[in-house]
Amino acid sequence: MALRMVALTRARDGRWFARKGIPEDVRDEYARLFRVRREAHLKLPADTPRHEAKAQLGEWAAEVETRIATLRAKKTGEGQPLTKLIARALAGRWYMWFVGQYEEDPGPTKRWREMSDHLVWNVIYPEAPESYHENPKADPHWEWQKEPEVREAVRPQVAELARVATFLASEGKALNATAYALFVDAVSENLLPAMTLLERRANGDYSRDDTPESFPAFTDGPTRGTGIGCWDLFEAFVKALKPADNTVQRWRAVFLEMQRHFADVGADGISEDAARAWVRGLVTEERSATTVREVWLSSSRRVFGWGAQHKHVRKNPFVDIKVDVPRKARSRETKAFTEEEARTVLKAALAIKNPKTPLDRAKRWVPWVCAYSGARAGEVTQLRGEDVEKRGSFHFMKLMPDAGTIKTRKTRVVPLHEHLIAQGFLEMVGSVGKGALFYDDKTPHRASSDPMNPSRSRAGNVRGDLAEWVREQGVTDPELSPTHAWRHTFKQIAERVGITEKVHDAITGHAPASEGRKYGQPTAEDMANALKKFPRHKLD
Numbered sequence: 001m002a003l004r005m006v007a008l009t010r011a012r013d014g015r016w017f018a019r020k021g022i023p024e025d026v027r028d029e030y031a032r033l034f035r036v037r038r039e040a041h042l043k044l045p046a047d048t049p050r051h052e053a054k055a056q057l058g059e060w061a062a063e064v065e066t067r068i069a070t071l072r073a074k075k076t077g078e079g080q081p082l083t084k085l086i087a088r089a090l091a092g093r094w095y096m097w098f099v100g101q102y103e104e105d106p107g108p109t110k111r112w113r114e115m116s117d118h119l120v121w122n123v124i125y126p127e128a129p130e131s132y133h134e135n136p137k138a139d140p141h142w143e144w145q146k147e148p149e150v151r152e153a154v155r156p157q158v159a160e161l162a163r164v165a166t167f168l169a170s171e172g173k174a175l176n177a178t179a180y181a182l183f184v185d186a187v188s189e190n191l192l193p194a195m196t197l198l199e200r201r202a203n204g205d206y207s208r209d210d211t212p213e214s215f216p217a218f219t220d221g222p223t224r225g226t227g228i229g230c231w232d233l234f235e236a237f238v239k240a241l242k243p244a245d246n247t248v249q250r251w252r253a254v255f256l257e258m259q260r261h262f263a264d265v266g267a268d269g270i271s272e273d274a275a276r277a278w279v280r281g282l283v284t285e286e287r288s289a290t291t292v293r294e295v296w297l298s299s300s301r302r303v304f305g306w307g308a309q310h311k312h313v314r315k316n317p318f319v320d321i322k323v324d325v326p327r328k329a330r331s332r333e334t335k336a337f338t339e340e341e342a343r344t345v346l347k348a349a350l351a352i353k354n355p356k357t358p359l360d361r362a363k364r365w366v367p368w369v370c371a372y373s374g375a376r377a378g379e380v381t382q383l384r385g386e387d388v389e390k391r392g393s394f395h396f397m398k399l400m401p402d403a404g405t406i407k408t409r410k411t412r413v414v415p416l417h418e419h420l421i422a423q424g425f426l427e428m429v430g431s432v433g434k435g436a437l438f439y440d441d442k443t444p445h446r447a448s449s450d451p452m453n454p455s456r457s458r459a460g461n462v463r464g465d466l467a468e469w470v471r472e473q474g475v476t477d478p479e480l481s482p483t484h485a486w487r488h489t490f491k492q493i494a495e496r497v498g499i500t501e502k503v504h505d506a507i508t509g510h511a512p513a514s515e516g517r518k519y520g521q522p523t524a525e526d527m528a529n530a531l532k533k534f535p536r537h538k539l540d
Contacts, residue, residue, distance in 0.1 A: 016053045020039065026072050040064045044056060062166060063160065079177075080175050084182055089216040090173075102198050123161070158188045251299040254300060305319065337489045345473060352364040369383075375487075376483075380399075388416075397413075440458070490504070502517060506522050
């Protein structure tokens, strides 16, 4: 089941939405089950970060595709059937998968208690029959929840809470409608035990879990490839190398789709011809050749290369595959801001007087810090007050991996330009204190505990908001990055005023061009003295 791309758009009021048409051949049954006839809609609040909105879009689209495929399979007689016993066995595989997603790092106890309460009181309890309300003691174990009409009513919400679509996609399974209902009902019986177990794990209780022993072995259905699956290979890669969260989030869709496509052969059974045909088929009107080359092929080549090196697979079928990308006509001479664009952004930032919120502080200061350092915006938005220090007669900021994501994963010391200090940057840092300068670190952050589906950091959210704010100021050229352009601009000016390549590479964190240039790297004081040559940005 190939996942068809769905567009994510933003309304004028900032809310995200997406829509997907329901095919006419399954429209009546879809409306009966899910109360939607012509289009399924996804709606997200305006404050949802773009990265998180895309992640939710993927989960939602997978769920809708699974529903459509299941209903269509019922009409055509296709799709895998399941007996009640085998449905329960497959639910056992789901139980191990679901618990395995979170068991090593289940997060706070409150998360699972609230989810359990939601399942019991918001999903199941509203379907209780009148007879139960009249005499609750007559059915203390809620046997009424096993009635067919109750099962059917709660099935969509159970499937969503249990991430059924993602599980079936990772297994490469398409069930017919009857099998799907049997499977979700079996999952429904085990969702609360899974949540209860994870609540125990969150409390530090890792005692034996006997639930898996209650499931029969799953032996039915199409034969899967022996050895490691594509998603399993990706999971092993993530656990071993711990790539940045945004990398994992960007590559998830690749390996979920690969898992579906190559479910019958597994990762080790993919031939080079099959891999090449799959990659070529990824280029569509919605997905450009550049995206396929830079994200889909690059991630596949990287993960399978690692897998071959560590003997998880025999070979890397993607190593020699190429994607032809048509050259785009570019109207810009460079990727740097023009003087007018730079003035527009810096003037708008300077116009923010007495910023009240962390985001206002980010709009006021981050563009100026990037302009005078060439630092990545995400490196600056995660800056903390304790990361700003004085050494001798100079002030520096330390861009550190423990504050968030640093591309090189190495701490970098960057001098502060005198114009930043003249504008009152140090006074702002002093007023905030040691904590985060540009996001709210006073309230708890509900981050994902699933390493395979990480949430975006608060600093990353600010960076995204900042980029949209720059666009709102009128810097709208689609060929220009609204925040990354400062790196190009800084290096362009640094070259112009005679700061050596070795020094401005050290300031911006670019790797030396050769092994020889790694020797004699400039000190922090060397960089600070060189930065004296960097002129002030003029706004008039």
